[in-house]
Amino acid sequence: MPLTSTTRREAPGRAARRHFDTYLFDLDGTIYLGTDLLPGAAELVSTLRAQSARVLFVSNNPTRSPQDYADKLTRLGIPTSHEDVYTSLVATVAWVRAHAPGATVFPISEQPLVDALVAEGCTISDDPEKIDLVVASYDRSFDYRKLQVAFDTLFVHGRARFVATNPDRFCPFPGGRGEPDCASVVAAITAATGVACEAVFGKPDPAFLEIIAAETGLDPATTVMVGDRLSTDVAFARATGMTSALVLTGETDRATALRTPAAQAPTLLLERVDDLLQPAGHLWDV
Numbered sequence: 001m002p003l004t005s006t007t008r009r010e011a012p013g014r015a016a017r018r019h020f021d022t023y024l025f026d027l028d029g030t031i032y033l034g035t036d037l038l039p040g041a042a043e044l045v046s047t048l049r050a051q052s053a054r055v056l057f058v059s060n061n062p063t064r065s066p067q068d069y070a071d072k073l074t075r076l077g078i079p080t081s082h083e084d085v086y087t088s089l090v091a092t093v094a095w096v097r098a099h100a101p102g103a104t105v106f107p108i109s110e111q112p113l114v115d116a117l118v119a120e121g122c123t124i125s126d127d128p129e130k131i132d133l134v135v136a137s138y139d140r141s142f143d144y145r146k147l148q149v150a151f152d153t154l155f156v157h158g159r160a161r162f163v164a165t166n167p168d169r170f171c172p173f174p175g176g177r178g179e180p181d182c183a184s185v186v187a188a189i190t191a192a193t194g195v196a197c198e199a200v201f202g203k204p205d206p207a208f209l210e211i212i213a214a215e216t217g218l219d220p221a222t223t224v225m226v227g228d229r230l231s232t233d234v235a236f237a238r239a240t241g242m243t244s245a246l247v248l249t250g251e252t253d254r255a256t257a258l259r260t261p262a263a264q265a266p267t268l269l270l271e272r273v274d275d276l277l278q279p280a281g282h283l284w285d286v
């Protein structure tokens, strides 16, 4: 069924009510854009919390720890504990804990993932004969030498496993600009070696929700995932039985949202994040 729209509502007032018991919010493009809080985000979170809803933040950005995000949100006027933030870095470390404890790892990543792997008991190495696991990620120092190490590890020695922190092709910036993200690094390694990565963490991997549900007890049937990306946020909800809400303040523009095939479409379409507090009949239902 095509998406239909209604007139935008007024700002949420006392009568605004919540429709779910748990709200998962994507961060960049949903709560803030870069360093700027998006309109209505702080008021929405505070209204939901006042109504005893559980509010969690879920980001595919592998370059920051949950504490970094809690600090950023708190600075922006949304007081947040690190326990309420889940990132692809958290998902990656959880997988290593379960499937490759104590591994010798070659992380192609920024420093926070290296630190988290070391804290988890991993050894960091760039010796292809010793590496058990190559972890591809967003890495602004990715270069030919790192590609060579990955090649020697995966193609020449052919013993190590290969995983990736998140599936994002690029990280969007305001004004239509952006930066290549983890999928670009994965593509380079796969092109050279012919080896596909066996797991990609973060949204939309259903295992990411299992990690969050195990810690919070959330029920997907009464949870909404709110985000700006069809391929990660909406796909995550669709893969796990959550309601999805696509917000138009980030990567996806209205024209793209309106021509999304039904099999990838969100449950709800929001012009801005606090449209979530619309009475259900006034939301844009798919």
Ligand code: PLP
Residues within 6 Å of the ligand: 026, 027, 028, 029, 058, 059, 060, 061, 062, 063, 138, 166, 168, 171, 172, 181
């Ligand atoms: N990866 C990187 C490197 C990023 O900087 C971002 C956005 O900040 C993302 C992924 C996507 O994060 P989110 O899931 O919060 O939109």
Ligand code: CA
Residues within 6 Å of the ligand: 026, 027, 028, 029, 030, 227, 228, 229, 250
């Ligand atoms: Ca986003």
